[in-house]
Amino acid sequence: MQIKKSIILRFGFLYLGVAVLAVAILGKALYLRVVEGDRWEEVVEEHNNKDIVIDANRGDILATDFRKLACSVPTYRIHMDMRAHGLIDEVFNANVDSLSYLLSRFYGDRSERTFRSGLKKARADGKRYYMVHPRRISFTDLKKLKQFPLFRLGANKGGFIPKKYENRKLPFGELAARTVGSLYAEKDLGGRFGLEMAYNNSLKGLAGISTRTRVSGNWVVEEQIEPIDGLDIVTTIDIGLQDVAESALLHQLKQYQADHGCAVLMEVATGKIRAIANLGRTPSGKYIEKYNYAIGEATEPGSTFKLASLIVALEDGVVQLSDSIETGKGFCYFHDRKMTDSHPGGYGTLSVREVFEKSSNIGISKIIFDNYRDDARRYVNRLYDMNLKDPLGIEIKGEGMPMIKYPGEKTWSGVTLPWMSIGYELQQTPLQILSFYNAIANNGKMVTPMFVEAIQHHGEVIEEKQTEVINPSICSLETIEKVHELLVGVVENGTARNIRSKRYQIAGKTGxxxxxKGTTGYKGEGGKKHQASFVGYFPADRPMYSCIVVVNEPTKKGYYGNVVAGSVFKEISDRVYAQSFEHDDVKTEYEVELGKHQPYSKGGKKEELLAVLDEVGVMVQGQEVEAEWISTSAREHDISLKSKSFPSGIVPNVKGMGAKDAVSILENMGLKVIINGVGRVKQQSMTAGQNYRKGSTIYLKMS
Incomplete structure (x- = not known):
C-alpha cells in the first residue's frame, strides 16, 4: 500500500512538472507573439530579404451600380535599411537631425532626441530593416513622409522602406455584410466566408517578387516581377434596395423582440439577388449581420410548403380547386396524433381554394393523406422532381442542406405524410423556399440565385455571369396558372389581407x-417557439421580383406570419414598386425582340404621345383610356396604352423622363423642382417611394 502511494505521488509530481512546463512554453509563445512580435518580424525581414514578395492589391467587391461594398485600404509602417548601398555616412549625418525633428512632430509621441538616438544606433548596428515607428499610417500620410529628409532619396540612397498592409473595409457598414464576407487575420488564408471566400482566387491577385543579390557586400536588385492586381467582383446587390430590406427587417425584429431574421429580394427572370439581409440579436440586444440565415439555416418551413403539396395533388389530378374538403371543428387525428387549425371552432366545409387561402392544416393534410397514404412514394417523388431535395448550388459556401424524408427510411412513420404536407418533418432554407416560389412567378422555370453579375479588371469586363436554369419546368403551365390564382387569393381574400395594395397585386403565402429545439421538441425551455414567414412575388400580373421574409422566435405582440413577416414584405415591395415607376415603363425581353414588335416608347402625356404615334404611323390599342398620363407596351402589331397613376404623398420615379414631363408631374404633386443640365432625368435627390411634405424641393440631374 505504501509503495502504491509512493508511485502515485511520483506520478503526481511528474504530471505537475509537465503542466508547469506547458504553461511556461505557452506563456513564452504568447509573449513573443504579442509583446515582441514587431521586433522578431524585423529580425525575420533582415535575414530573409534576398527575395522580397510584393503583395498584389486585392480586388474590390462592388454593388450593381459599381459602388464599393468591400475594398482594401492600405496602411504603411515605415522601416529603414541602414546599410542601403547609396546611404553613405555624409548623407546620413547631414540629414538625421532634421529627419528626427520632423518625425517627432509627425508621430507626436516621441521626442526629437529619442528618434535621433534610435536612428543612430540602428545605423551603428547596421540594421537592414529598422522599424522607425510601430504605428501604421495612411497613404496620404505616406506621401507626406516621402518628402522628409533621407526618405525623399528613396530606398537605395535614403534606405526608405514603407511596408504595406491591406485593411479590408466595408464602406456601407453592415449592409449585406455576411454575404459580402470577410478575410482571415492571416492574409495568406484569404476569405473566411461569403463572396470574399467564394471568389478568393479572383480577388487576391498574383504577388510579385523582387530578387536581390549581394554585390560587394550590398544587396542589389537583380530582377523584379511586378504584382498583378486582383479582379473586381460586381455583385447583383442594389444598395438602395438592400437598405430598404435591412431597415424594414430591423424595425420588425426590434418591435417583436425576435431572435433573428432574414429578408431576400430576387429578380424573377434572372435570379439576381438584389437584397439579402440577415440580422441576429447579440447578448446586448443589438442586431447585427452575424450569420447568413437565408443561405445557411435549414428549418421546418411550415405553411409556405403547402404550395408544393397542392401542386403535387393538382398535377396528379386528384383534386380540383372547386372540390369540397371537410375540415370539421378545427381538429382531427392521424393515428394517435392530433392536428389543429388556428381558427377557433374550425372552418367546417371548404373548397380546395379556400383551404389554401385560409391555410387550413387539416384541409391540406387530408388532401395528401387521403390520396397518397397507400403510395407515399408517389407524393415524395413529385417533390423530388421539383428539386426540393436538392441544394441550389450557389457559389457562397455554407448552404443548408434540404431534407425531405422518403418512405421506408427509419424516421418515416404513420404520421409523417400528413405532417410533411404542411411543412413539418422536412427542412428547407429561406433561399430554397424563395427559389421555389420564384419558379412559380417565372412560369415554372427554376433558376439558381445569382450573387455576382460580372468579374472585371480595372473596369474591363473579364467574365459576365449568365442565369443558370435548375429546372426548365417544375410543373405544367395549367397548374402554374391555378396556383398563381391561389397565391393572389391569399392576399386578396385569405390570411394575408393585411398587406393588400391598391396600386398593385401581391401573390404569396403566409407561414x-x-x-x-433539439431533444426538447416543440415545447422547449420557455414554452413554444415560432417562426413567422411570408414569401411571394409582385406585381402579380407581371412578376418582376420575388421576396421572402422570415422572423425567428418573436417574443412580443404575436408570431403570425401575415403580421410579423408580411408587414416587412409589404414595406419592401411598396418601395421597390414605387422606385420602378409603376413598372409600366420596364421593357421585357419579349417586347424588345428585334423585328417582332413595334418601336418601344416611354410613357408620358396621352395627348402628346398619340400625336407622335399617329405621325409615324403606328397602330395604337387603348386610345379610349381616360387618363392624362399613360404608359406604353410594344406588341407585335401595335402599341398598347394603359393609364398611369401617381399616388399622393409618395415621390414618383422620374428617372429617364424628359424635363417637361418630370417637372409637370412633380409640381402637380406640390414639389419644388430644380433642374441641373439638359436631356433626360439621370438622378433625383428624393428617393422614389419615400413620403414627402408639400413644398419640399427636389433636385433633378439631367443627362
Missing part, C-alpha cells in the same frame, strides 16, 4: 411554424 407560421413551431420550432423544434
Amino acid at each position: 407560421t411554424a413551431q420550432i423544434a
